Amino acid sequence: MAGIDEVAPSRVAMPSADLKTLLSRAAIVILSALLLFSLLLRLMNYEMRKDEQLYVPPIRLLDNYRLYEDFFYNHPPGSAWLFHWIGATIGSDHLLFSGRLSVFLAWMLFLAAIGAITYSLTRSGLISWCVAALTVTNDLFLTQTGMAATNNFLPLPFAFIGLGLFVLAVREEYPKIFLIAIAGLCLSLAAVFKISAVAFIPPVAIAALLLPRTCRFRDRLLHVVAPLAAGGLVGGMPVLIPLLAAPQRFLAHVAQYHTGPHLQYWRTANAPGEEQAVSLMAKLLLAQDIWFSAAGAVVITLLLALLLTAFQAPADYGKSRLSRVLNGPLLVVAGALVCSAAMSLLPTPSFPQYFAPPLICLPLGLALLFGSLAPETRTRLQPVFVGATMVVLVIEAPRLAQHIGTAVRPDRWTVTRVHEAGVAISQRIAAAGAQGKVATLSPIYPLEGHLEVYPELATGPFAYRTAEFTSQDLATWYRMTSPDRIAAMFDADPPGALLLGFDEVLERPMLDYARRNGYLPSTDLGFKDRYGSPVLYLRPPPQ
Structure with missing residues (x-):
């Protein structure tokens, strides 16, 4: 009996230790899954940043254009x-x-x-x-x-x-x-x-x-x-x-x-x-x-x-x-x-x-x-x-x-809303019958809608905003334009629409061109981002 009494505690303790280990491992697995899922949701819901106007467009541009040479x-x-x-x-x-x-x-x-x-x-x-x-x-x-x-x-x-x-x-x-x-x-x-x-x-x-x-x-x-x-x-x-x-x-x-x-x-x-x-x-x-x-x-x-x-x-x-x-x-x-x-x-x-x-x-x-x-x-x-x-x-x-609350509503994710904004812009331009490229310093939106953008503006405002500081020799290696030359570029190839409202200073020459040429503003686009509320200027129908 004494031998049985001595062995019994160890027989009871072993399953308890195993259960404790199993529970701790299960807790780590569950917590890891929650962390990764939270990380994914945060990525998909993080508000779009200006830098992404440079990095995201090549996803579509590289189908038809060459890196560095064409944009x-x-x-x-x-x-x-x-x-x-x-x-x-x-x-x-x-x-x-x-x-x-x-x-x-x-x-x-x-x-x-x-x-x-x-x-x-x-x-x-x-x-x-x-x-x-x-x-x-x-x-x-x-x-x-x-x-x-x-x-x-x-x-x-x-x-x-x-x-x-x-x-x-x-x-x-x-x-x-x-x-x-x-x-x-x-x-x-x-x-x-x-x-x-x-x-x-x-x-x-x-x-x-x-x-x-x-x-x-x-x-x-x-x-x-x-x-x-x-x-x-x-x-x-x-x-x-x-x-x-x-x-x-x-x-x-x-x-x-x-x-x-x-x-x-x-x-x-x-x-x-x-x-x-x-x-x-x-x-x-x-x-x-x-x-x-x-x-x-x-x-x-x-x-x-x-x-x-x-x-x-x-x-x-x-x-x-x-x-x-x-x-x-x-x-x-x-x-x-x-x-x-x-x-x-x-x-x-x-x-x-x-x-x-x-x-x-x-x-x-x-x-x-x-x-x-x-x-x-x-x-x-x-x-x-x-x-x-x-x-x-x-x-x-x-x-x-x-x-976490958006887990069952992917339609509310930032990545979804940005894509739907691009589709809405495309539909608005098609309904107006406006032909031509979309001029904007936020090219992700028109590219999400399968619209054509100007190669000079295809990766956002970064070359455009530094144009006055770019020497002529250096500018020859860039596909770019500048606030002073953008009107001439539009005269040679008129935009079907201009998507503005994200940067009042940089967009001023584009806004002046739209007003000067009778482009029709459309403000109820149904979206905005951290940089402003967009306005779509549509080319007027030919007289």
């Missing part, structure tokens, strides 16, 4: 071709939806990469989930940077994968050549989407010459530097091809525009509603607001706590605490953090989305430090991680759950 585009080609490919793959004529879906897929890739790489470094599924959840709840990622169909978020998953795989590949005695090649591929792909992502390449390139420390220099050249360079060359092909085919045209769009007309425009203009920072002090203040938001402050606090804990652990035989904690992989991540932070401060003006790249270093830093701790120390710190994550989730819950 203005002031960034590397990655986002244009990705959005176009996603739109063609799903067969949707909802342009903004295709662009936002592309960003959501980038989110999925980012979170999957965080989970996989963090788990490889920590061997803890719970910690990996916490790190991914802290990334989802970052304030910057839940605003224009991660919600609009632009190129701001797209490079981040690839930069993270490249940096993470490189760290995994060189932390052992023998480098993993395949992982290093994929790391080089992903780091180059990040720069294909946004040129500022090159900030992650120098620290990795330098580390390739130094890690693993146990290898001879000749072996590093063969097994680390060579595959990294080969992968980088393949990943960089989407940039290298247009650069080699027409170097002057490519550089005029991607480099010279930003250092010339764009810079001059922002030095003289004061655009309302824009969060630009021009001076160094303004940039630092903007960076402080972004990097030390609720989620950012929690992650930084966790990093410092892990760093202090690691330093307090007993030193390994033959190694000092400093050399054990500040190892090669952690220094690579620290170098990437410094380089990307410095790059964030370089452009003038700076916008909030420019400060996103350093944030991808934080998950890797957390994983490396946590993985370096002794098992019993990890067990003690795990509740701290979970508690901090829950606090951040509670703080960000209102923002994440903001659009």
